[in-house]
Amino acid sequence: MADIRPFCMPKWGIEMTEGVLAEWQVAQGDAFKRGQTLCLIETAKITNEVEAEYDAVVRRVLVPAGGEAQPVGALLAVFAEAGASEDEIDAFVANFRPADTAVAAKAGAPTSTPSPSPAPAHAEPAKIVTNRPISPEALKLAELEGADLATIEGSGRDGRITYQDVQQALRPEARPALRGTALLPDEAPRGSAVFASPLARRLAALHGVDLAGVRGTGARGRISKGDVLALIPAPAAVNAAAPFVPVDNRPQVVPFDGVRKVVARRLTEAKQQIPHFYLRVSAAADALVALRKTANLVLGAKASINDYLVKASALALVRHPEVNVQVHGEAIHRFPHADIAIAVASPKGLVTPIVRQADRLRIDQLATETRRLIDKAQAGRLSMEDMDGGTFSISNLGMMGVEEFDAIINPPQAAILAVGAVTRQPVELPGGDLAFESRIALTLSVDHRAIDGAAGAQFLATLKGLIEDPEQLFA
Numbered sequence: 001m002a003d004i005r006p007f008c009m010p011k012w013g014i015e016m017t018e019g020v021l022a023e024w025q026v027a028q029g030d031a032f033k034r035g036q037t038l039c040l041i042e043t044a045k046i047t048n049e050v051e052a053e054y055d056a057v058v059r060r061v062l063v064p065a066g067g068e069a070q071p072v073g074a075l076l077a078v079f080a081e082a083g084a085s086e087d088e089i090d091a092f093v094a095n096f097r098p099a100d101t102a103v104a105a106k107a108g109a110p111t112s113t114p115s116p117s118p119a120p121a122h123a124e125p126a127k128i129v130t131n132r133p134i135s136p137e138a139l140k141l142a143e144l145e146g147a148d149l150a151t152i153e154g155s156g157r158d159g160r161i162t163y164q165d166v167q168q169a170l171r172p173e174a175r176p177a178l179r180g181t182a183l184l185p186d187e188a189p190r191g192s193a194v195f196a197s198p199l200a201r202r203l204a205a206l207h208g209v210d211l212a213g214v215r216g217t218g219a220r221g222r223i224s225k226g227d228v229l230a231l232i233p234a235p236a237a238v239n240a241a242a243p244f245v246p247v248d249n250r251p252q253v254v255p256f257d258g259v260r261k262v263v264a265r266r267l268t269e270a271k272q273q274i275p276h277f278y279l280r281v282s283a284a285a286d287a288l289v290a291l292r293k294t295a296n297l298v299l300g301a302k303a304s305i306n307d308y309l310v311k312a313s314a315l316a317l318v319r320h321p322e323v324n325v326q327v328h329g330e331a332i333h334r335f336p337h338a339d340i341a342i343a344v345a346s347p348k349g350l351v352t353p354i355v356r357q358a359d360r361l362r363i364d365q366l367a368t369e370t371r372r373l374i375d376k377a378q379a380g381r382l383s384m385e386d387m388d389g390g391t392f393s394i395s396n397l398g399m400m401g402v403e404e405f406d407a408i409i410n411p412p413q414a415a416i417l418a419v420g421a422v423t424r425q426p427v428e429l430p431g432g433d434l435a436f437e438s439r440i441a442l443t444l445s446v447d448h449r450a451i452d453g454a455a456g457a458q459f460l461a462t463l464k465g466l467i468e469d470p471e472q473l474f475a
Contacts, residue, residue, distance in 0.1 A: 004088060005080065020042040029057070038052050134160065194223070200225050263350070283464040285467065299364040317392055322455045323392070339389055341390035347380050351377050354386065354387060418443040420441035
């Protein structure tokens with residue numbers, strides 16, 4: 001019997017239930033090799049490249065690209081040897097039953113009764129002995145391809161080297177094709193008969209003026225800016241009495257992509273199913289701003305105000321564990337440490353990578369970790385491990401000038417902190433005089449199923465105290 005294998009919707013992370021097949025890199029009837037990219041699969045906020053784990057032929061494509069979301073374990077395609085008959089493929093599809101997806105599945109993994117794969121023809125790969133944290137699949141790939149682990153930076157938790165890290169390290173370095181300096185259309189090389197200033201040449205190129213017949217008024221006949229401007233016709237005067245004529249203003253219809261569909265659905269469900277309520281406070285920020293400048297010099301770090309807010313929130317969550325929770329059905333999960341998700345704008349939209357155990361990190365360590373996650377997010381390289389879980393979220397729009405806003409809770413978390421801009425506000429001093437101080441607006445969105453108003457208020461009071469007395473962040 002021919003070796004026939006299913007290609008199913010993989011499962012990345014505990015909370016993944018479905019994905020969207022965004023793009024096929026192979027077509028029905030194509031033969032592919034091990035390591036070749038088969039398709040792109042979009043999950044909530046990230047897009048993953050799925051690579052082949054063996055050589056085969058795409059015998060049947062069952063789910064087209066760009067269609068509806070498919071549940072984990074759904075049959076997407078059938079891979080087989082070229083000699084497999086169409087009747088065997090039809091029978092395989094008709095008898096296929098999705099496997100148990102409780103444990104993360106590998107795309108293209110064989111069914112429980114596959115035919116044995118032929119033994120590889122190449123020599124046994126050299127064993128790699130290392131004390132660095134690395135996944136078993138990543139170690140196998142490194143041994144097979146002879147990768148140097150010393151040059152690979154792990155992107156997993158606690159620096160663990162993942163399968164994707166080894167894949168990225170094995171890819172050839174992209175090199176730009178340098179073609180020299182581009183010349184403007186009328187910029188003649190040195191020694192040309194046209195003698196003009198650089199600005200005159202640029203104006204001529206912009207307005208389509210041929211400098212060959214222009215008589216220059218500058219020194220030794222040099223063509224100046226004024227000579228070119230004199231040849232450019234003045235714009236026609238606007239007739240104020242002319243009637244207003246509407247132009248075509250029909251919209252450009254842009255359908256949601258796969259990621260936006262998932263985000264829209266999850267936000268709608270969160271707003272409809274979670275009973276939100278909001279608590280608002282403001283905190284004096286002058287002491288924090290001043291301490292940050294000094295501390296960054298001492299620590300040699302570039303910690304932002306947001307890094308200090310993450311640290312303060314983490315310490316407040318540890319002191320108020322009733323807020324540091326997740327909601328799963330009718331159960332509340334409390335955590336001893338704060339895994340804080342930070343909202344980051346990325347090419348895929350808003351993503352929320354997680355700073356693990358932020359309460360245990362020093363400010364300089366925390367700044368390094370947030371910078372790493374932000375860089376990965378903006379490069380579109382966040383993994384599921386970077387975004388899975390979290391006990392609390394922070395969304396900061398203050399750097400964009402937003403003074404105050406309400407954020408939507410990111411389930412299964414039970415609270416999210418919205419941070420506004422630092423603004424100068426008048427305050428009355430004890431003697432009655434008026435002065436100005438910097439204040440920052442904080443809004444806590446709370447899931448009333450798990451957190452009571454008093455608990456949320458106590459958390460905010462502790463957070464405010466840490467912001468206004470920031471030396472506690474170093475205690």
